[in-house]
Amino acid sequence: MNLMIEKIPELLNATILTIQLTLFSLIVGIFLGLFFAILRLNKNKVVSGFSYYYSFIFRGTPLLVQLFIIYFGLAQLEFIRESFLWTVLKKPFWCAIIAFALNTGAYTAEIFRSGFEKVDKQLIDAAKSLGMSKYNTFYKIILPVGLKRSIPAYGNEMILMLKGTSLASTVTLIDLTGAAKYIISTHFNPVEVFIFTGSIYLFFTFLIHNFIKFIEKKTNYIYKT
Amino acid sequence: MELLIFGDKGWGDELFYATLMTISVAITAFLIGFFFAFIFVPVKLSKNKILKFIGNTYTTVFRGVPELLIIYLFFFGGSGAVMYVAKIFGYNEYIEINAFLTGALSIGLISGAYSTEVFRGAILSIGSGQFEGAKSLGLKKITYFIYVILPQVLRLAIPNLGNVWQITLKDTALISVTGLVEIMRQSYIAAGSTRNPLFFYIFAAVIYLILTTFSLKFFNKLERKYNFS
Numbered sequence: 283m284n285l286m287i288e289k290i291p292e293l294l295n296a297t298i299l300t301i302q303l304t305l306f307s308l309i310v311g312i313f314l315g316l317f318f319a320i321l322r323l324n325k326n327k328v329v330s331g332f333s334y335y336y337s338f339i340f341r342g343t344p345l346l347v348q349l350f351i352i353y354f355g356l357a358q359l360e361f362i363r364e365s366f367l368w369t370v371l372k373k374p375f376w377c378a379i380i381a382f383a384l385n386t387g388a389y390t391a392e393i394f395r396s397g398f399e400k401v402d403k404q405l406i407d408a409a410k411s412l413g414m415s416k417y418n419t420f421y422k423i424i425l426p427v428g429l430k431r432s433i434p435a436y437g438n439e440m441i442l443m444l445k446g447t448s449l450a451s452t453v454t455l456i457d458l459t460g461a462a463k464y465i466i467s468t469h470f471n472p473v474e475v476f477i478f479t480g481s482i483y484l485f486f487t488f489l490i491h492n493f494i495k496f497i498e499k500k501t502n503y504i505y506k507t
Numbered sequence: 508m509e510l511l512i513f514g515d516k517g518w519g520d521e522l523f524y525a526t527l528m529t530i531s532v533a534i535t536a537f538l539i540g541f542f543f544a545f546i547f548v549p550v551k552l553s554k555n556k557i558l559k560f561i562g563n564t565y566t567t568v569f570r571g572v573p574e575l576l577i578i579y580l581f582f583f584g585g586s587g588a589v590m591y592v593a594k595i596f597g598y599n600e601y602i603e604i605n606a607f608l609t610g611a612l613s614i615g616l617i618s619g620a621y622s623t624e625v626f627r628g629a630i631l632s633i634g635s636g637q638f639e640g641a642k643s644l645g646l647k648k649i650t651y652f653i654y655v656i657l658p659q660v661l662r663l664a665i666p667n668l669g670n671v672w673q674i675t676l677k678d679t680a681l682i683s684v685t686g687l688v689e690i691m692r693q694s695y696i697a698a699g700s701t702r703n704p705l706f707f708y709i710f711a712a713v714i715y716l717i718l719t720t721f722s723l724k725f726f727n728k729l730e731r732k733y734n735f736s
Contacts, residue, residue: 342719343712344680346691351712354698355705441571448573452684459576472584480572487571 286478289465296461297482303375303447303457304486307382308440314383315390322395323420333391340388345446349381353453374453382450386443393439397432398424430501437494441487458482510701511710518697518707525693526714532611532689533676539615540675544622551627562623569620574613574678581613582606582685610682618675625671629663630656662733669726673719680715690714 286293321333340348356362356371370376401424409419451460462479466472513519543565551562569577585604593602633656641651683691694711698704 339716343715344677346680347708347712347715351705351708355708358703358705445573448575451575459573462576463579466579466583472580472587476576476580479576480568483573484568484571
């Protein structure tokens, strides 16, 4: 236990990195998700197909592969190393954010899509009978109600993303899991470190869980009885 | 494409065996998960508060802590624990446990936490009339569990078990950090020695995509087959 107390400054930095990775990826991911979920509703088959295959590919492969393709794979291409993209892609931090955001974006798109589908038919019929345009029906009815319906599932996705950021330790970043691995391999005390870092993760899971519950309560004015 | 030739010149055969390794680790972990689910579902559903707490702790910890951290715990802690037990029996040599077992056990525990939740949900969604009906027929507890409850639970659980399988299959990629030669590890080795990471990681992604697509089809078929209602 003394050792863990000694390591608190290191673990604090690592925790901050984990929080940064989670928040950045989730913020970019939610916009990607919304964008692709709206594309999916498009009548044009090419557009909706593009969105479908984006979700299909990123949900069908492990996050680790996606991260490695972006971090190790893209560095191999000559034109990327010479372009302006290289300033971003040579940093493991940004590679991790790109990979995580694309991954969570795919899951989020799927969550929002099913949220849009769950919107009651009667609401849409009511909007039609009031003479609302398609554009208005979508942005004033389907979008807000659908997003509200997706909140619980999105909470799970937030927790999955928090866990997913642990993969950043495989591309040289010292996040919470990376720090844990480093301490274990230098001091050989896996159980202690696991309990300590595991509790930090569980604490954040708990925070997310309660945050989602709070948001759900706040936005639940429609179905109040 | 030359890189994928079977034999000494290419990586085709290595990647093929690595794929088999991924599939076998995933299946083993999934079955280990079933084993843990069968222990922890009754524990979670029991009325005893202490047992309930143990069950909840298991599912919360293994679903809330990153997979990689759990793998590190077993990878670094596993041989230590085995050596500690061996010391009691008077064996003092260094013991290294098999990477396959470490991986399958750690992923299996995670998979088990998800399966536990799936089965628990399925049992709770069966109407209480089924339980009462079986009781009023005078069936023994074991008999009515096996002949009345279990078949219904399995049927209800199939779609969600499909999701658990997908999670388990994708989690096996993380075992590569322990050095077990599955798809990710083999791609890492191939990428390192040919200096062509882009090709090999994309190829690995394609293999995973094929595996997940086929298993999705399989579970959909299973679901349709057992969907009587």
